[in-house]
Amino acid sequence: MKVLPVIICGGAGTRLFKENRDNLPKQFIDFGGWTMFQKTLDRINSKLFLPPIISTNIKYLNLVKKHLKKNKITDYKIILEPSKKNTAPAILSPCLLPEIASNQIILFLPSDQLIEEKNKFNQEIKKNLNKIFYKDIFVFGIKPKEPSDQFGYFFRKKNSINVSKFTEKPSIKIAKNIIKKGGLWNAGIFMSTKENIIYHFMNEQNKLFKNCLLSVQNSNKKSNSIFLESHSYNKIKPISFDCAILEKISNIKSIRLNINWSDLGSWKSLLNFYNINKKKYFTKTNLFRRPWGTYRNLFKGKNFLIKELIVNSKGCLSLQKHRHREEHWYVTEGYPEITLDKKILKPKLKDLVHIPKGSIHRIHNKLKKPVKIIEAQIGKILKETDIIRIEDVYGRIKN
Missing domain, CATH: 3.90.550.10 (Spore Coat Polysaccharide Biosynthesis Protein SpsA; Chain A)
Structure with missing residues (x-):
């Protein structure tokens, strides 16, 4: 039958x-x-x-x-x-x-x-x-x-x-x-x-x-x-x-x-899926270089964007916040130090960190090994212009 x-x-x-x-x-x-x-x-x-x-x-x-x-x-x-x-x-x-x-x-x-x-x-x-x-x-x-x-x-x-x-x-x-x-x-x-x-x-x-x-x-x-x-x-x-x-x-x-x-x-299971399959989403045009390392846009869906961030040794993202989006960070390699408002977090491999909309945050890699994070941005506006820098070690804050 x-x-x-x-x-x-x-x-x-x-x-x-x-x-x-x-x-x-x-x-x-x-x-x-x-x-x-x-x-x-x-x-x-x-x-x-x-x-x-x-x-x-x-x-x-x-x-x-x-x-x-x-x-x-x-x-x-x-x-x-x-x-x-x-x-x-x-x-x-x-x-x-x-x-x-x-x-x-x-x-x-x-x-x-x-x-x-x-x-x-x-x-x-x-x-x-x-x-x-x-x-x-x-x-x-x-x-x-x-x-x-x-x-x-x-x-x-x-x-x-x-x-x-x-x-x-x-x-x-x-x-x-x-x-x-x-x-x-x-x-x-x-x-x-x-x-x-x-x-x-x-x-x-x-x-x-x-x-x-x-x-x-x-x-x-x-x-x-x-x-x-x-x-x-x-x-x-x-x-x-x-x-x-x-x-x-x-x-x-x-x-x-x-x-x-x-x-x-959950965003943890979804980001783990993208991490396992990330090479399928690699192209020559979706890699972007920054003073702290690189990021690659893996996939943009309706109201969400998936990225891979690679933070070099001693690399430090700007202390920042966003008006229009929240983020989830899934640690796939290394040992980042994460600032989240008044807290300092030290997530381990496969930990997920939620960055609520409007919260002040930063990733700092103080060690020799690169930090790799799969990031989900969630919101109706997902643009680099939605970065409000508060501090930046690379002098990117405009007066």
């Missing part, structure tokens, strides 16, 4: 751009000639899968169609939510379509994750298809690279694929302990059958189930798009699939993925 991919694509993606409300959701942001939704569509371009269903918000319809056309996908369905209600109804509503067979295996994929090892990922799915039985839901887990308070975790029973416990977004201190005990990141990817998903919603979230069913039954179908009926759907209280179902049932199994995975949901 082929797998039906359901792509969950309705998130607002506010973790990266909290102030800039006009930014696109993360899954649609151009990060350098590609988007995460595009990468997700590419992942299911395989004989293993049936044509996809995209579960999204009605306001993203044109964006979704644009990406489907770009990826030359002509066979698909789009389910359109009239309002944002989190992942539980977004997962349930595709399962209620009458044309889907009750024993159909469905893979639920977030649209905003980066998984470069497509073949490995699909092999793991194929390996586990015959393990799905009555009431089973499979969750996908990733071995954590570092403690994070941005992800949920789960434990597996000893020598078993069965899940014993979920922990939702713990503190860094608790996350460290979870990792020591063998906990996995919850990747937010699920696999089950139509009948299993419906069974658990009927038993654990009956009111949500009834409203969602009415919304599907009374939906308006137009070509490949299904417009869910708003009166019933708007009665649903927002709730995640984890809270609605996974935390309440015992028939949960797991697939451990030994692949490179990221949701690029």
Whole structure:
């Protein structure tokens, strides 16, 4: 049996751009000639899968169609939510379509994750298809690279694929302990059958189930798009699939993925991605020399700019501030001394330093080894003219 991919694509993606409300959701942001939704569509371009269903918000319809056309996908369905209600109804509503067979295996994929090892990922799915039985839901887990308070975790029973416990977004201190005990990141990817998903919603979230069913039954179908009926759907209280179902049932199994995975949901993870792939963005014209070293513009997106700064030994940027932008600095090499208002910071390798808009700041490299930093500038105006120098060892302040 082929797998039906359901792509969950309705998130607002506010973790990266909290102030800039006009930014696109993360899954649609151009990060350098590609988007995460595009990468997700590419992942299911395989004989293993049936044509996809995209579960999204009605306001993203044109964006979704644009990406489907770009990826030359002509066979698909789009389910359109009239309002944002989190992942539980977004997962349930595709399962209620009458044309889907009750024993159909469905893979639920977030649209905003980066998984470069497509073949490995699909092999793991194929390996586990015959393990799905009555009431089973499979969750996908990733071995954590570092403690994070941005992800949920789960434990597996000893020598078993069965899940014993979920922990939702713990503190860094608790996350460290979870990792020591063998906990996995919850990747937010699920696999089950139509009948299993419906069974658990009927038993654990009956009111949500009834409203969602009415919304599907009374939906308006137009070509490949299904417009869910708003009166019933708007009665649903927002709730995640984890809270609605996974935390309440015992028939949960797991697939451990030994692949490179990221949701690029923080500036730290995003800047690390650009650091790993920075050579792809190198050109002859994007390198700029300064008295303290060099910087290279890697990519300019909507309301953000990614740079690499190289501060030479004894190099010192001007003490400065910005009116129109905030910055994030991700240390990839060396040991900088950073002035941030009245504080002196000494970040280590892979540390992230946030420079709020209007704060006074500077990078100073007092050692022999060069300092390398991947910088994200965030704001509507991202120009060198938005540098207000307060002190400068190179005499660049004009009186």
